[in-house]
Amino acid sequence: MYQYYYVNKNEQPNGDHEVHTISCLYLPTTENRLSLGSFDNCADAVREAKRTFPKADGCFYCCKECHKS
Numbered sequence: 001m002y003q004y005y006y007v008n009k010n011e012q013p014n015g016d017h018e019v020h021t022i023s024c025l026y027l028p029t030t031e032n033r034l035s036l037g038s039f040d041n042c043a044d045a046v047r048e049a050k051r052t053f054p055k056a057d058g059c060f061y062c063c064k065e066c067h068k069s
Ligand SMILES: [Zn+2]
Pocket: 019, 020, 021, 024, 025, 026, 027, 059, 060, 061, 062, 063
């Protein structure tokens, strides 16, 4: 299923920029997030996010299968 993804402009304490779906409870506010676009899986969304933030990682809650660190 295609979902719209965003990446957090701010890094986590470990340096990761988390990738979220539009429906995530932990989606950052408009000014703190960057649009990635629609993807049918989180791996493609994280790959897109890494073009801007090399340390991008899936959110534990909405992108569990892409949460590595
Ligand atoms: Zn999330």
